[in-house]
Amino acid sequence: MIDILFDARFITTRRSGVGRVAEMLLRTFLESNTGIRVHVMYKPPLDKTLLGDYPIPVRTPFDNHPWGDVHRNIFIRKLMIKRRINLFFSPAFYCLQMARAIPQVVLIHDMAVFDRPETIPPIFRSYLKWMIHSTIRNACRITTPSEFIRTRIVQRFPKVHDHVKAVHLGVAPVFRSYSDSKAESVRRDYCLAPRFILSVATVEPRKNLLKLLDAFAIYTNRAASPSQLVIVGDDGYRADEVHARAQKADLSTRVRFLGYIPDNELALLYGLAECMIFPSLYEGFGLPVLEAMAAGCPVITSNTASMPEVADGAAVLIDPCDISDMEQAMRSITSDAGLKRKLSLAGRARADTMSWRKTASEYETIFLEAAEICGREEGS
DSSP: OEEEEEEOTTOOSSOOHHHHHHHHHHHHHHHOOSSEEEEEEEOSOOOGGGSOSEEEEOOOTTTTSHHHHHHHHHHHHHHHHHHTOOEEEESSSOOOSSOTTSOEEEEOOOOHHHHOGGGSOHHHHHHHHHHHHHHHHHOSEEEESSHHHHHHHHHHOGGGGGGEEEOOOOOOGGGGOOOHHHHHHHHHHTTOOSSEEEEEOOBSGGGTHHHHHHHHHHHHHHSSSOOEEEEESOBOTTHHHHHHHHTSTTTTTTEEEEEOOOHHHHHHHHHHSSEEEEOOSOOSSOHHHHHHHHTTOOEEEESSTTHHHHHTTSSEEEOTTOHHHHHHHHHHHHHOHHHHHHHHHHHHHHHTTOOHHHHHHHHHHHHHHHHHHHHHHHHO
């Protein structure tokens, strides 16, 4: 039996991709009957089902400031020694800089701050770069959600080649279930059109929504019976630019922004949609692609970064910088019932190969190896 400290501070009530990954990993670990005992470090409030038997609430000042890292490092180091915890796991970039004697496993979701820095708010760029460099120095094992990101890390930091492993993410069971009556209720609640194209993304530059809106404007003029465009996701960096484009005359009546919605409703929207389009410029994984596939929703996504790896032949791939390519894909799927069925079946088959139980199992192996190997290296 080994004890791990799970950093659950990124799990909030309105979860983005990082928070959702953290929640699903933690939930799966807690439900597993393995040789791992999980101590959950969290910021209140947190769903009681995620606390486990060994909860550790933290109320750290300057939590979003580098001085907060100093405070947390001192607190966490003392805590782990006192509780005899074998390993620290961070599901979101952050390592412990002042606890090298403690084995650490850290998940680096992407390398966007190096590969696409213009899509990151300037105030966070330097800090995020510093944190990734620190993780590279301090973590005894690093995980990534895709082979694409593992390769990018090794290319930039060759010395960690043997310490980086790609572990694909899973898909929550809620996205595999569908109810016609509940779905129609959600359609009515959000006043959605009978036919719509869905896009699930935080409204920020990296998600490429400006080009999607330009492509959709062309689509509405060319399609015989154009669908509505529904965008689900919280506003992020430079969201005002996207909203301003959507308010122009050629789009104002055909685009809906729903903001954040819970997973149970999102799963129903996937089931209702004509297709889901995810034209992101850069992703470490791209959970909406897998979620839509699990729900049987045909997927259009980018031919760059991790998206082809996640889709694995079960989606229509487009050049995210080519508006014409994007528009043609939307028009093809919404007008071809046979293509929709083909993509729906292929997507479900792809999603069936990926589960959080499988992801957690791979992490459990990594934890055991890291606790043994890193601990032995420190003691030698």
